[in-house]
Amino acid sequence: MPAPLEDVADALRRMMDLLLRVDDDPALGHITSELHAVSDLLEAEFDDERPFDKMLHSDAPRHDPVSGVENAIAPPIVVEVDSDGTAHAEVDFGLPYQGPKGLLHGGISALFLDHVLSLANSNNRSGVDNGFLVTAQLSLRYHKPVPLFERATVSARQTSIDGRKVRAAGEISVGGEVAVSAEGLFIATRIRPADVPGDKGGA
Numbered sequence: 001m002p003a004p005l006e007d008v009a010d011a012l013r014r015m016m017d018l019l020l021r022v023d024d025d026p027a028l029g030h031i032t033s034e035l036h037a038v039s040d041l042l043e044a045e046f047d048d049e050r051p052f053d054k055m056l057h058s059d060a061p062r063h064d065p066v067s068g069v070e071n072a073i074a075p076p077i078v079v080e081v082d083s084d085g086t087a088h089a090e091v092d093f094g095l096p097y098q099g100p101k102g103l104l105h106g107g108i109s110a111l112f113l114d115h116v117l118s119l120a121n122s123n124n125r126s127g128v129d130n131g132f133l134v135t136a137q138l139s140l141r142y143h144k145p146v147p148l149f150e151r152a153t154v155s156a157r158q159t160s161i162d163g164r165k166v167r168a169a170g171e172i173s174v175g176g177e178v179a180v181s182a183e184g185l186f187i188a189t190r191i192r193p194a195d196v197p198g199d200k201g202g203a
């Protein structure tokens with residue numbers, strides 16, 4: 001059963017989508033008041049439960065803007081990793097991710113590719129220094145627009161390990177055709193997870 005915070009994030013996703021479907025209307029003033037009332041309630045009743053510092057260092061995968069089940073910005077996608085190390089996820093991008101009319105925003109493509117390339121690397125770290133693997137370079141090629149409301153596959157695989165430098169490549173495909181391809185260089189930081197108090201996950 002999903003945790004209550006996941007349910008709340010899901011309700012917020014529904015609302016963000018609906019808000020992009022309505023026209024500007026004075027009647028929305030009522031909705032604004034209702035939303036502020038909900039935020040006031042959150043501030044008053046729950047604000048102290050997860051101190052900001054704790055939130056920054058724990059359970060990062062639950063908060064991130066791509067897979068984070070507690071983050072309404074995330075669809076969220078579920079990334080699976082095959083035995084050969086390929087990471088992949090399926091996603092139907094909706095209106096919150098729109099750039100040109102009916103098409104995916106190019107920056108959103110970069111965000112999702114960065115994330116899935118990163119997971120392809122973090123799931124295959126043998127021989128890599130034990131720092132956080134962070135993106136140092138991300139190069140994208142936009143071959144075709146990605147249509148909204150169609151099943152897209154985001155996939156990635158590690159391509160090389162060279163000391164602290166790890167490379168991965170991937171693509172967003174729709175209908176079996178590559179729409180966006182990416183190559184990324186990830187570097188293991190000198191700071192290690194063990195140096196960060198309370199860290200439970202992340203890049």
Ligand SMILES: CCCCCCCC(=O)SCCNC(=O)CCNC(=O)[C@H](O)C(C)(C)COP(=O)(O)OP(=O)(O)OC[C@H]1O[C@@H](n2cnc3c(N)ncnc32)[C@H](O)[C@@H]1OP(=O)(O)O
Pocket residue numbers: 060061064114115118133134135136137164165185187188189190202203
């Ligand atoms: C929950 C899932 C989370 C998913 C997270 C998705 C991934 C992310 O979003 S990570 C966040 C975005 N990225 C960042 O914030 C990174 C910011 N940059 C940094 O922290 C640093 O510049 C960092 C760590 C990349 C490199 O710094 P530093 O450790 O000092 O590197 P340094 O020792 O100088 O260089 C190491 C090697 O990398 C090379 N290098 C360093 N930076 C770059 C770069 N940007 N491009 C190419 N090469 C580089 C150097 O030339 C050097 O190569 P060599 O060993 O051959 O001489």
